[in-house]
Amino acid sequence: MKPELLEGSEAIAxxxxxxxxxxxxxxxxxxxxxxLEGMAEHLPEVGGTCVNAxxxxxxxxxxxxxxxxGVRAATxxxxxxxxxxxxxxxxxxxxxxxxxxxxxxxxQGDYFQATRGGGHxxxxxxxxxxxxxxxxxxxxxxxxxxxDRWRNPVMFMGDYYLAHVVEAxxxxxxxxxxxxxxxxxxxxxxxxxxxxxxxxxxxPTKRDASRFIEYGEYLEGIGDRMAELAAGxxxxxxxxxxxxxxxxxxxYGTPGRIVRYVAEKMRRDGxxxxxxxxxxxxxxxxxxxxxxxxxxxTIGVYELNAGQMIDDVRLSVGDRRIEFxxxxxxxxxxxxxxxxxxxxxxxxxxxxxxxxxIAENAA
Amino acid sequence: xxGIVDTSAAPTRPARLVDDFAPPLILPGAxxxxxxxxxxxxxxxxVEMIDELGLTNxxxxxxxxxxxxxxxxxxxxxxxxxxxxxxxxLATGLKRVQPQSIVFTIQGDGDMVNEGLQEAIHTAARxxxxxxIMLNNGVFGETGGHMTATTVLGQxxxxxxxxxxxKKHGYPIRMAEMLAPLDGxxxxxxxxxxxxxxxxxxxxxxxxxxxxxxxxxxxxxxEILTMCPxxxxxxxxxxxxxxxxxxxxxxxxxxxKDTAGEPAA
Amino acid sequence: MTRLxxxxxxxxxxRCKGCELCIDACKPGVLAMTNERRNDxxxxxxxxxxxxxxxxxxxxxxxxxxxxxxxxxEPVAAGDALR
Numbered sequence: 001m002k003p004e005l006l007e008g009s010e011a012i013a014x015x016x017x018x019x020x021x022x023x024x025x026x027x028x029x030x031x032x033x034x035x036l037e038g039m040a041e042h043l044p045e046v047g048g049t050c051v052n053a054x055x056x057x058x059x060x061x062x063x064x065x066x067x068x069x070g071v072r073a074a075t076x077x078x079x080x081x082x083x084x085x086x087x088x089x090x091x092x093x094x095x096x097x098x099x100x101x102x103x104x105x106x107x108q109g110d111y112f113q114a115t116r117g118g119g120h121x122x123x124x125x126x127x128x129x130x131x132x133x134x135x136x137x138x139x140x141x142x143x144x145x146x147x148d149r150w151r152n153p154v155m156f157m158g159d160y161y162l163a164h165v166v167e168a169x170x171x172x173x174x175x176x177x178x179x180x181x182x183x184x185x186x187x188x189x190x191x192x193x194x195x196x197x198x199x200x201x202x203x204p205t206k207r208d209a210s211r212f213i214e215y216g217e218y219l220e221g222i223g224d225r226m227a228e229l230a231a232g233x234x235x236x237x238x239x240x241x242x243x244x245x246x247x248x249x250x251x252y253g254t255p256g257r258i259v260r261y262v263a264e265k266m267r268r269d270g271x272x273x274x275x276x277x278x279x280x281x282x283x284x285x286x287x288x289x290x291x292x293x294x295x296x297x298t299i300g301v302y303e304l305n306a307g308q309m310i311d312d313v314r315l316s317v318g319d320r321r322i323e324f325x326x327x328x329x330x331x332x333x334x335x336x337x338x339x340x341x342x343x344x345x346x347x348x349x350x351x352x353x354x355x356x357x358i359a360e361n362a363a
Numbered sequence: 364x365x366g367i368v369d370t371s372a373a374p375t376r377p378a379r380l381v382d383d384f385a386p387p388l389i390l391p392g393a394x395x396x397x398x399x400x401x402x403x404x405x406x407x408x409x410v411e412m413i414d415e416l417g418l419t420n421x422x423x424x425x426x427x428x429x430x431x432x433x434x435x436x437x438x439x440x441x442x443x444x445x446x447x448x449x450x451x452x453l454a455t456g457l458k459r460v461q462p463q464s465i466v467f468t469i470q471g472d473g474d475m476v477n478e479g480l481q482e483a484i485h486t487a488a489r490x491x492x493x494x495x496i497m498l499n500n501g502v503f504g505e506t507g508g509h510m511t512a513t514t515v516l517g518q519x520x521x522x523x524x525x526x527x528x529x530k531k532h533g534y535p536i537r538m539a540e541m542l543a544p545l546d547g548x549x550x551x552x553x554x555x556x557x558x559x560x561x562x563x564x565x566x567x568x569x570x571x572x573x574x575x576x577x578x579x580x581x582x583x584x585x586e587i588l589t590m591c592p593x594x595x596x597x598x599x600x601x602x603x604x605x606x607x608x609x610x611x612x613x614x615x616x617x618x619x620k621d622t623a624g625e626p627a628a
Numbered sequence: 629m630t631r632l633x634x635x636x637x638x639x640x641x642x643r644c645k646g647c648e649l650c651i652d653a654c655k656p657g658v659l660a661m662t663n664e665r666r667n668d669x670x671x672x673x674x675x676x677x678x679x680x681x682x683x684x685x686x687x688x689x690x691x692x693x694x695x696x697x698x699x700x701x702e703p704v705a706a707g708d709a710l711r
Contacts, residue, residue, distance in 0.1 A: 023460055049459045053452075054485045061445070061452025061482065065425070068443050068453070069460040091446055186457065188464040191440045192388060192419035198436065200444030207436045208390050366706065368676040370639040374698050374711045382687040382697040384640060389693065396691060398671075399647035403691040559653050559685030592647075599647035 001172030008133050009163045012102070013038025014171035015137035016074060019144040021100070022048035023066035023073040025059040029081050030335050031160040032104035036076075056084040060101070064088060067097045068199045070185030072144050076102025076156075079110035083118060089153055090119030094201035094222060096184075098147035100140070101125070104158045106336035107328070108253060111308035114155050115282045121219075124226050126150070126233050127281040129157040131257040133167040138174060139279070145176045150229055151184075157281065160336040161254040235285035238277040241267045242292040245274030247354045249325070250289070250313055251302040252278050255341060259302055262347045271354060281309070286316035293317055300325040300353050302346070304338050325353045387414040388439045395433040399599025401589030401606070402431050402498050404556040405565070406469065409496060410440055412569040413465065418577065421465045425454040427474035430504045435469075448479025451486035454493040465576055467494040473503040476512040476538050483542070490547020490581040494572045497538060497584070500591035501610050508594030512536045515613045519596070535613065539586045543620040549581035551620040555588035555611065557603035568618065575623055588614055632703040635682025636711065638696035639674060646671030650686040650695070659686060678706030 006014070013035055016024070024043055026036035036052070043050040049066070053059035059075045066073040077085065082103055092099050103110055114127045126146050130136035136158065143154040190196045198206055205213050213221075238256075241263060242248055251259040256277040263275035276292045278285050293299050299317065301310040303326040310324050329338035340346075385391045388410040396402055413422045419440075426435045428447040435442045445453040450468040458466040468475075475483050475497045483495060502520055503509040510520040510527065513535050517526040527535070543551040550572050554565030565587060572583035588610050590602035597605055644667055651659050651674065658679040661672045674686075674694075682699035 023456065025456070051455070051459065055481060057449070058452045058455075058482055058485060061449045062456035062459070064445075064449075065443065065453035065456025065458075066460045067456075069457045069464075071460040073456070073460075087446060088449070095444065186423050186441045186443055186464075187461045188421040188423045188441055188466075190420075191422045192414070194439060196439045196441045198442040198444070200435070200442065201446075202432070202444055203436050205436065206390065206439070207392050212436070366677050368633070368636060368678060368680070369711050370637045370676050372711070373638055373696070374636050374700065376704060376711065377701040378636070378698040379701070380696070381635065381682050381699050382684045382695065384638075384693050384696050386693075391693075393643070393692075398645035398691070399649060400691045403693070404689050407693075408688070556689065559655070559683065559688055562685075562688045590649075599649065600652065603649065603652060 001170050003168040003170045005166060005168050006171070008136065008165045009034030010038045011133055011137050011169050011171050012140055012158070013042055015140045017042055017046055017048070018171055018173040019141040020072045021074050021144060022046070022071045023063060025051040025053045025062040025075050027053050027056050027059050027077065027081060029078045031106070031163040032076050032078050032102065034163055035102060035104060056081040060085040060088040063099055064092060064097055067099050068186050070182040070187065074100040074102065076104065079103060079105050079113055082110070082113060086117065086119035089125060090117065090121050090123045091201040092153045093123035093125065094121065095199055096151040097199060098151050099153045100143045100147055100156060101153055102156045102158060104160070104163050106160065106334065107330060107338065108255065108304040109328070111281065111303065111305065114157055115312070122222050122226060124229060124282060125152065126154045127157055128154065129252045129279060129281050130162065131253060131260070131277060133162060133165055134169050136162055137169050137171050141174045146233060148179050150233065152229060157253060159254055230283050233280070233283050235283045235288065236279035237285035237288050238279060239288070239292045240264060240275055242274035242276060243295065244272060245296050246272040247298050247300060248274045248276055248293045248296040249300045249302050249350055250276045250309070252281060252309060255302055255304055258341055258343055258346050262343050262350060266347060266350065273350065273354060284312045284316065289313065289316045293320065297321060298323060300350065302326045302349070304329050304341065323353065325349050386411050388419065390437045390439055392437060394437050396430055397593045399590060399592045399602055400430070401500065401556040401591065403434070404562060405498055405587045405589050406431060406434055408562060408566050409467065409569055410438060412566055412573060416570060416573055418465045418573060421463060423457060423464050423466050425450045425457065425466060425468045427468065427470035427479070429471035429474050431469055431471065431498055447474050449482060451479065451482040451495055455486055455491045458491060458493050465573060467496055469496050469498065471504065472497060472499040472501065472513040473511040476536055487542045487548050487582045487584065488545045492576055492579055492581060494576050494583040494585070497586045498589050499586050499614060500589045500594060502591055502594035504591050504594045508596065513538065513614065515609055518609055537614060539584060539619050542584050547581050548584065548620060549622045550575040550583040552618040553586040553588065553614060553616050555606060555616055557588070557590055557606040561616065571621060571624065578623065580623055586614070631678040631706045633678050633680045633700065633706065634703045635680040635697060635699045637676050637680065637686070637698070639676065640694050641667045641673040643692045644671055644673040644694045645669065645692055646673065647691060649689045649691070650674050653685040653689040655683055655685060656681050
């Protein structure tokens with residue numbers, strides 16, 4: 001496919017369809033709404049189904065049912081709407097149902113929700129956070145692949161900027177290694193055969209199975225499965241200028257793109273600054289972050305919230321000088337347009353943060 | 364001669380088997396439901412009617428959360444386990460992507476009318492081509508017998524010990540009557556499992572409901588009043604009468620809507 | 629007067645949980661619970677007397693799938709030696 005000038009939400013919708021998504025359900029909420037519009041328009045064109053759910057609970061419920069039917073399915077919302085979906089996200093993980101869940105977030109305050117989860121129990125979801133639209137249309141396709149490969153929900157972390165930016169992108173299908181057939185999925189055909197399938201977060205086997213797994217045992221097995229997920233999914237990141245940096249700025253998503261731009265500019269102007277951008281928020285690229293910050297005196301975490309990803313930075317690098325240089329920034333719409341998020345202001349913030357170190361070095 | 368018939372083994376005289384121990388699609392073995400529970404008879408009738416209509420190898424049951432949940436591994440029918448209240452949405456998603464399948468839900472009154480009322484109404488209103496089956500015993504059975512939205516006035520439960528009082532606890536909901544007027548709804552009926560006559564009527568209702576789904580007529584709903592002596596705090600033998608005296612007066616039996624066939628009784 | 633049985637049952641007494649729903653459900657009234665004999669779980673269980681019509685009401689209402697119901701080709705008089 002040739003690159004086309006597309007608005008973010010439209011591009012993401014097309015990329016999902018390129019990935020083979022054939023079921024979507026959603027509830028309108030800014031800035032997720034246009035993704036729902038795109039899916040409502042384009043899914044029928046490929047024989048898929050888009051349902052305008054009457055609530056976020058129903059949206060994720062329908063997507064769960066469709067995914068259990070063996071079809072690539074997705075839903076999405078904004079952080080506030082995802083709050084309603086937390087129980088289902090947790091249980092989708094326990095039920096081993098693959099699902100892609102989009103968060104077109106308002107700002108960056110949903111990091112904890114995405115990576116720690118607001119649901120119950122020892123579940124994890126893989127979380128992918130693109131910085132721009134060309135990355136987004138790749139990562140959303142990767143999300144479906146990871147979801148199917150691991151039979152686990154995968155979250156895609158977007159935002160208002162991503163939804164509305166216009167970029168030239170290729171939304172054509174990307175190649176992935178072959179996946180096993182979905183021999184666990186439901187369509188009624190194994191009923192009455194003595195081997196009827198069951199998709200359940202509670203009891204995954206039938207009573208006459210060669211080995212019936214009771215609920216307690218099943219719950220206990222979740223820890224091992226989550227450890228396999230954490231070890232098996234490749235952490236993703238981008239970095240630049242870290243090898244000899246005095247100061248490394250860690251940022252993700254749209255702010256990560258601005259920080260990358262600013263750090264590269266400051267580097268050209270002579271500052272020994274680097275940037276590290278986690279792309280998978282879970283599994284967090286801890287090892288790579290440690291390697292990237294080896295030379296830095298200070299690690300600055302820039303995120304548009306009150307400090308969430310900084311916890312993962314601390315957990316990764318341990319006893320280092322880490323400072324929070326972000327902050328909550330909203331215009332009056334509340335949709336996540338951040339007055340602070342301009343290159344000039346970001347550069348000022350990083351510059352101010354680096355000033356003591358520069359003074360120290362000069363002294 | 365004591366007059367007791369030897370029932371230890373099959374008859375040696377020529378005879379035809381009318382009913383085997385485990386009906387088709389029920390896997391043999393103990394389940395976890397109480398003595399005198401009305402739910403096994405209901406679920407058994409559901410799967411027997413599916414089998415009778417020749418729909419077995421298209422059938423998927425979407426289970427809510429309640430006592431009946433523990434029954435799902437004991438059926439040779441595909442099962443999609445949902446969360447409390449959520450079965451209609453899961454059923455919708457599954458049916459939309461596997462339209463040839465026969466999708467039914469099994470939900471209690473607490474599951475459907477309390478937790479999942481919204482989903483049930485929307486699934487019915489949209490006319491999703493699924494069959495929702497509600498096992499209504501007027502209590503949350505699995506938690507030990509607590510008030511639900513269908514508990515009738517005067518009915519005593521663990522959290523309405525003095526009996527349901529409209530001033531304190533509000534009024535109950537008649538689920539079948541509430542869904543029937545919606546345009547997308549093709550078939551609504553309410554049956555019971557407290558005696559054989561009602562079970563025979565129930566089986567007709569279930570056949571009509573599944574036929575409505577197979578014909579693509581829209582949403583079908585069968586509410587089944589079931590005994591819960593544990594949740595009603597009575598002896599098992601008293602439960603069939605309790606059902607008739609207490610529940611049936613408010614939740615009346617009969618076919619309430621049938622767009623395919625005879626007008627409502 | 630001997631009663632005719634049009635049908636008969638096989639009763640899996642070990643599965644019974646003594647709920648007695650079958651007793652009332654039985655139209656001809658030919659089921660009665662034991663007085664003293666109990667199964668391994670400790671429950672009284674139903675016994676059959678002549679007069680079964682194979683209506684299978686007992687099987688339909690039983691929560692524990694205790695009954696197997698047979699219909700004789702020819703009705704059997706009570707007291708006949710064969711089952």
